[in-house]
Amino acid sequence: MIKKLFTLVLCLVLTGCAAPPLGETDSPPVPDPEPALTIGEENVPVWAYRYWLRLACEQTQAIYQEAGQTPNWTADGPGSLQEQVRSQAAADAALWATVDVWARDWGLTLTQEDQSQLDALWQQRSKDYGGEAAYLTSLAERGLTAEQARALAETGQRYRKLHQAALDSANPNAPDDDALSAFAEEQGLLAFDQIRTEGEDARHRIELLFSQLNAAQEPQSIFSALTAEGVDHQGPRSCQCGDGTLTAPLEDAVRALKPGQHSGILEAGEGYAILLRLPPDRSALVPAWLDAQLLEASRAVPVTLLPAISSIPIPVGM
8 A cells, every 4th residue: 555654745735734814925935946856847946845754854853763763864875874864865855846736737726715725724834833923933943935836735635636636537637437446456456335234144144145145136225224223334445455353255255256246155254245346446445546646657757856945955853
């Protein structure tokens, strides 16, 4: 599945920094004298690379702290922590730039409603920090101006819009059922429902239910009703292969089915089960699909480090 770091990076973009209200910034964003790196044809400014570098350092320090160890920030060169965090910062910057590029390619622009949501988020963040001045101070401690925080927040809004567009099956950029099925298979995701019986007469009851299922013209249409007569009332669900939701034999049985097909009577722990393979749950799967596509695209795009990057120190001791 998608790396936790990807989720963390986008959560920070979505909720960590809010945009200042429209018309309340002192001046338009002032670009850095030169970019730190280029992602394909996109320039990433020094401030953005510095932001992701700080984040990478904080994550690394947290990992070492959790393990009861002290990171060695003095060493430089191949394999050092400095090299690792710089590489991670470049990867995060590439992901950030990819979100903006995809939103532009999909024709997604920020509307007045989007801007109003960012205004509300800024007001809420200011309130959380005890006032706008305190919030601006907090941003400054992270190396961000109000305008730079706005740029991060706007990327977060574009990320939301990408997800909304991908969930719309009528959108030409949204994945079709075949693409989602292939992604689910690649990720080891199974969507299923089951009729399950347990107890002394479990075999007899599952045979009766199986007979009703086979007698139906459209077995899938009555499957959920028959589950109510068993002991499993959870309904349709998805699981990750190997996560313990199903035993290995039952997982294999589901994987052998095509969406819409049901199994025969299977032994299941202390009882019996009939499994129904379902098509992927679009609402649950599309967000993971999009994240995977963005991550893959960000890794594939050429990244060029520019001279300005060498003068940016590792922000340790935060």
